Amino acid sequence: MIEALGEGLFLVLHWKPLAFMMLGVALGFWVGLLPGLGGATTLALMLPFIYAMQPVEAFAFLLGMHAVVATTGDITSVLFGVPGEAASAATILDGHAMAKKGEAGRALGAALASSLVGAIVGAFALAIAIPIVRPLVLTFGSPELFMLAIVGIAFIASLSAPGVRGMVRGFLSGGLGLLCATVGQDPQAGIARYTFDSLYLWGGLDLVPVLVGIFAIPEIIDLAIRRTSIAGKLPAGRVSKGALEGVKDTFRHFWLTIRCSLIGTFIGIMPGMGGAVAQWMAYGHATQSARTAEERKGFGAGDVRGVLGPGAANNSKEGGSLIPTVAFGVPGSTAMAILLGGFFLLGLVPGPDMLTKHLPITFSMVWTIVIANVVTVIACFLFLDHLARVTTIRGTVLIPVILVLIFIGSYTSNNHYGDILLTLVFGAVGYLMVVAGWPRAPFVLGLVLGKIAENYLYISVARYDAAWLTRPVVLVLIAITLAVIFWPLVQRRRKAAHA
């Protein structure tokens, strides 16, 4: 397998594919940065140019472009509190909070460094796991995937505020998210649920407009209230100096970053979990690393660990999501579906062969992701100064620009005004939640996992009747769920006993 790793690297290191990869990276940089430029849309737009390229170059281009989007999406999240990509929303909570404390440089440094670590660790975890990956994916059937969704939903408990009252609010928030996930046509009876006779709501609530509303709108209102720049009343010079500090943070909390990368890789490997889940699980795990109640309060207010976790996870999941695409022909996302098209261009058939006979090609893709990320991070560090300085511009000038980006960003999901309305409605909800002290992370998790949980539950019951509950992996996951819910409670009780 080591030879395959080496062969894979060799495949990538030809100047023409590398050049096209750089082109892809340059394009992907802007796609991740700007809300409104979706990865899938841009990939589809690039398809015509790909047919003119050589297959290997085409693939390097596509993959290079896609690999970078998660990294630069974090930049918009940190600087403006606007999710550049759905997968970068969790970074807003602590990343933008740090920017508001004048630590934009540090937050960006942390986001970039953890993205790089995530990409590399994810790639290598993947390489090591290749022998067990196929059996792993095949063992995780619908019952196991349902339980994984439940574990994710249970994380809601740990993402909540401390105390019973806090938990109630956390579950309220999560429950609301789960309920919102049921809007749309249901896949069992074909009934249009909660659509109020609106054709627009048939497909359910689209994630991006909701995310943009619930996170970006309160930030804008806050900016308008403060009447300052994003960085507040801090002197201009200090903002960008922190980048190195951010990198150091990544290594200070190295094991956390690694663990979050592994979480991301694992969720990426699981087909059907969706790209937005990994970051929230990682964020939840990062908050669990807080040892005292004081520390936990710091999350959401600018704890760098809240940036490291999601930053690493949303990059490592990219490498992971190659597996269902490459080894099973099941694309994990629309972008992967388009990449799959690129596959056929290469004359390759996704399947078990990609992990045995054609292993070097699979590894060449892994290497492309790694190199693309390295290049991006280096480029970003060069511009970091200028990027961080944005937070010193007068807030009142930034607000109209951010609003334009927000509105376009949500409009381009479906090219329907309904999306913007959705953003406004959830902007109001998000604002109320912030004022009322209800955590927003559980809502997002509920919204993302609701459909997955429901579908897999029905499939499990239809296929296995009640027997699915006794499958070994399911039992393990049930245990994990209980642990996730009750561990914080036990910890608190123990601390209260000691105090």
Add this chain to the structure above:
Amino acid sequence: MHSHASLALALGVMAVSGYAVIAAWFWPWKAALFPLAIGIPLFVLSAAEAAWVLFGKAERSEVQDFQLTRDVAEREVVRRSATTAAWIVGFFAAIVLFGFPVAVPFFVFLYLKQQADEGWIFSTVFTAAVWAFFYGLFDRLLHLPFPAGWAFTWIS
């Protein structure tokens, strides 16, 4: 503000989950199971939260989420929030009435001059830059469909 908002949200969630349960009651069980399994506990929990706010002691839970700034006096906060909300809704109205390509420069310019109190030259140049970027990228390059505003279709 804090407890008012929490009460408002709790009542809102009660209303939403209540409606959800009632609507789902008449669906075939396969479509209704999840909404009911979520809606009923949600109703109970939100009622509990509402009761807590109304009858419990005023407590501010330290939530792990971003907090609005507390540096500014509360009355100012309300005023500025309301103003911003009005601008946001107004922008949406402008988009629906005039279409994206017209609403964007219109809104940016108006905001800069009126709310941000910037000078004429700065406002004009900045608006032009934003509009050029928006138009160049989203209209020319990506061919996004921007419907003409209602005002224009009424006229024609």
Add this chain to the structure above:
Amino acid sequence: MRLLLGLIAALAAAPAAAQYYAGKTVTIVVGYKTGGGYDATARVLARHLPKHIPGKPTVIVQNMPGANSIIAANHVYAVAKPDGLTIGTFNRNLPIAQLTKVEGVKFDMTKFAWVGSAASECTVLAIRTDLPYKSFEDLRKSKQQIVIGATGPGANTYDFPLLLKEFLGVNLKLVSGYQSSADIMLAVERKEVDGRAGSFTSIRPFIDRNLVRPVLRARATEPGVENLPIDEDLAPTPRAKAIMALRSAPEIVGRPYVMHPNTPPEHLRTMREAFAAAIKDPELVAESKKARMDLEFVDGDVAVKVMNEVLSQPKDIVEEFSKYIKFGE
């Protein structure tokens, strides 16, 4: 005399069309988001159509997803201008939506100005190869229940096997709710389900890989599966046959392309000719082969006939049909 007039008219039409379309932009409105099959087909066409439209206009693609493309269809039917510059492509099952009186439908499929269809959709049922059933007959005679995975009502992954179970008495359990047809293939590989129905094009890579074997198909066919038995032929009663035929009728018009009902006939003609020529264009053929798309032009008149066939079914058949088939994907 009439011939001469006709000839003169035709000769006059071509430069007139060239005058009309020169410098303009033709928009193809797709009822789905980027990345799906309808979108990919539209984009391939958009790249090669300009050469074949006199005047060489620009052709762009716009996505208008929502309500399984009912929104896009409503738009092209009533909102777009009837100037020959807007073409719509959407869900082939929209006639079913109209037939089953889905709320929100504001169009009449027979009244559109039909350019035609860019492909037909071949639905097959495929079973995992390591199962002992080598043909559909084996399947029918089997005492053991076979599990078929599906996405949801309205998609051919669901509707096709449902009718097989109801009318052909196949002992199958339909497990629905998978996120996409690719997820069903994964379930097949996991042995969670035994097979799936779906478009031949999307199942073909898995057939080539020898994971599944096709055993039955619907009316519309593609090279490679012509010899498979057809579900309608095996129907026990004329009513069953009518219902199966009703389900598969839209598949002939697999990638529908239409224009506003009041589009001037000369523009419609120009478009039909352009589509027919573009789909035969060797460059397009090469590109679509690379993208694993099988494009084939079906003329607008044929499409209108199919629409009329579907929408003029007697009431009792429609009623029974609606019991099984709901409009969805």
